[in-house]
Amino acid sequence: MKLSLFGVGDAGTRLVDKLLQAELEAGRNFTDGNVLAFNTAAEAFGETDTLPEERQILIGDTHSAVNQYVEPDDDGPDTDAASATDRDHSPGVAGDPELGAEVADDELPEIRRALDLVDDTEVDAAMVVAGFGGGTGCGVGSVLLEELKSIYEIPVYVLGPLPAASESDERALTAARAVRTFVPLADAVLPIDNDSWARSSQPVAEEYDEINEMVATRILSLFAAGESDPATVSEMRIDPADVMRTLDVGGLSSIGHASIEVDTDDEGLLARLMQLLGLAEETPDTQTDAATIKRLVRSALSSKLTLPCDIESTDRVLVILSGPPSEISRKGFETGRYLLEEETGTVEVLAGDEPLPNASEITATVLFSNVTDVPRIDELQERAVAYQREQDAETAVIDTTTSIDGATMIAADDSAAATDGDSEQPFEFHGPEEQRENGDGGGDDAVTADGDAGEMTDGDASEMADDDASEMADDDASEMADDDANEGTDGDAADAPTDTNSTDTPADTDTTVEDDETNTAAATSSDEHESSS
Numbered sequence: 001m002k003l004s005l006f007g008v009g010d011a012g013t014r015l016v017d018k019l020l021q022a023e024l025e026a027g028r029n030f031t032d033g034n035v036l037a038f039n040t041a042a043e044a045f046g047e048t049d050t051l052p053e054e055r056q057i058l059i060g061d062t063h064s065a066v067n068q069y070v071e072p073d074d075d076g077p078d079t080d081a082a083s084a085t086d087r088d089h090s091p092g093v094a095g096d097p098e099l100g101a102e103v104a105d106d107e108l109p110e111i112r113r114a115l116d117l118v119d120d121t122e123v124d125a126a127m128v129v130a131g132f133g134g135g136t137g138c139g140v141g142s143v144l145l146e147e148l149k150s151i152y153e154i155p156v157y158v159l160g161p162l163p164a165a166s167e168s169d170e171r172a173l174t175a176a177r178a179v180r181t182f183v184p185l186a187d188a189v190l191p192i193d194n195d196s197w198a199r200s201s202q203p204v205a206e207e208y209d210e211i212n213e214m215v216a217t218r219i220l221s222l223f224a225a226g227e228s229d230p231a232t233v234s235e236m237r238i239d240p241a242d243v244m245r246t247l248d249v250g251g252l253s254s255i256g257h258a259s260i261e262v263d264t265d266d267e268g269l270l271a272r273l274m275q276l277l278g279l280a281e282e283t284p285d286t287q288t289d290a291a292t293i294k295r296l297v298r299s300a301l302s303s304k305l306t307l308p309c310d311i312e313s314t315d316r317v318l319v320i321l322s323g324p325p326s327e328i329s330r331k332g333f334e335t336g337r338y339l340l341e342e343e344t345g346t347v348e349v350l351a352g353d354e355p356l357p358n359a360s361e362i363t364a365t366v367l368f369s370n371v372t373d374v375p376r377i378d379e380l381q382e383r384a385v386a387y388q389r390e391q392d393a394e395t396a397v398i399d400t401t402t403s404i405d406g407a408t409m410i411a412a413d414d415s416a417a418a419t420d421g422d423s424e425q426p427f428e429f430h431g432p433e434e435q436r437e438n439g440d441g442g443g444d445d446a447v448t449a450d451g452d453a454g455e456m457t458d459g460d461a462s463e464m465a466d467d468d469a470s471e472m473a474d475d476d477a478s479e480m481a482d483d484d485a486n487e488g489t490d491g492d493a494a495d496a497p498t499d500t501n502s503t504d505t506p507a508d509t510d511t512t513v514e515d516d517e518t519n520t521a522a523a524t525s526s527d528e529h530e531s532s533s
């Protein structure tokens with residue numbers, strides 16, 4: 001399918017650049033050059049290799065509160081745990097999502113002019129790529145997302161990293177707010193769990209490049225599928241509509257990925273050739289194919305997911321098999337699909353293939369949409385709540401002696417909810433439908449008549465506050481995603497989730513780690529191969 005990409009902030013800029021690089025290396029064309037990156041500081045633009053300069057849009061440079069320049073010899077925060085809102089030492093909006101939203105609102109005319117560079121009639125969907133914990137990613141990202149939703153008829157997805165545990169509480173709070181803002185507005189949200197992809201021995205920032213490469217491999221396998229030569233024989237060619245249909249349910253999505261070397265010995269090739277020419281019985285090879293595909297799909301299921309989750313909490317599943325067409329039989333397909341139905345407990349399993357005649361591997365990419373049992377998001381929320389309580393307590397102490405101006409990131413109503421004994425999770429999510437029913441934030445209804453996206457962020461912040469105050473006390477953390485899914489899972493945060501993919505599950509860690517390493521390496525080499533094909 002064709003996808004336009006909109007990077008926001010540093011993470012968004014780097015990820016979009018990496019996606020373009022992967023597209024180029026794989027010889028695929030899924031963006032058709034329909035890309036843009038917005039940032040409030042120019043630094044990350046300087047790191048790009050592939051993103052054209054005219055598509056790098058700096059905003060906020062005339063805003064008095066935005067740092068465009070930070071002293072190079074400045075020994076500002078350089079640890080993950082450093083404050084995201086160190087105004088003097090951080091460029092751009094320095095981790096402040098309110099300021100990010102204000103800047104984007106002020107610069108909407110500039111943003112709209114830039115959007116004219118992207119041809120939405122040429123793409124099937126759009127994707128905003130932003131660090132959820134970033135002041136620019138969350139603040140500018142929210143305004144941009146609403147703007148895109150108001151002008152495009154195509155689906156708009158959001159992709160972006162969640163902050164690592166080693167990062168500051170402010171980033172966790174911003175990310176919790178971002179999830180809450182993005183989920184009801186976007187057609188689907190694909191968070192990347194930096195923590196589960198980083199090695200614990202070093203700061204996560206040193207691993208961005210590797211994490212971004214892993215993300216690019218998966219996004220390309222999923223969204224660029226269907227863009228290969230239409231003349232190539234295919235068992236069941238993937239249709240872009242299937243990807244969109246899978247994501248159609250909204251909420252949070254996660255991707256699994258695994259590759260397996262194909263049998264390239266002469267005997268195997270000869271047998272396949274005979275089979276293709278109709279000179280040999282199909283059965284023995286088909287059996288082998290089916291067993292191989294089953295193993296491959298199983299390994300994609302147990303691979304490290306972009307967002308660790310309980311795959312049984314998914315609403316819909318899509319599997320894309322890519323590789324030499326001779327290796328992917330219909331029986332193999334059916335076996336893989338059946339396995340997915342069994343393992344996820346859903347009958348909504350779509351499947352398609354992407355014929356890559358010169359590939360030396362078969363790759364399975366599995367998309368789980370509207371997953372609701374996501375321990376990482378629960379953790380993020382809990383941390384955000386605890387931090388908010390601390391902030392409130394500090395403000396209350398100071399308030400007795402001094403009058404403090406300036407907004408806390410959550411409005412007063414939220415603070416009350418957060419400190420209410422019953423209220424554990426002030427960042428409850430609802431799927432788009434429920435949001436609309438409640439007259440709550442996002443979705444199409446949230447688009448203002450005059451298209452002033454800036455109002456959304458203010459509106460959203462206060463809507464968040466209202467919800468939190470009124471609803472949190474009774475509701476479970478795991479009711480965060482779509483209604484429908486909740487009906488099925490009805491999870492209480494206290495019911496320990498059985499996250500088969502979580503790095504927190506020791507029993508799984510052994511197999512998963514082994515699989516992960518294999519799969520990551522395989523995925524990389526698969527991409528390399530595709531690039532040479």
Ligand SMILES: Nc1nc2c(ncn2[C@@H]2O[C@H](COP(=O)(O)OP(=O)(O)OP(=O)(O)O)[C@@H](O)[C@H]2O)c(=O)[nH]1
Nearest residue numbers: 009010011094095131133134135136137161163208
């Ligand atoms: N995977 C990945 N994560 C990143 C990358 N850069 C930053 N992040 C994460 O994204 C979040 C937001 O960081 P930035 O993108 O630097 O923030 P921003 O959106 O530019 O906004 P500011 O906070 O104002 O700098 C943090 O939690 C980072 O850990 C990256 O290249 N790859």
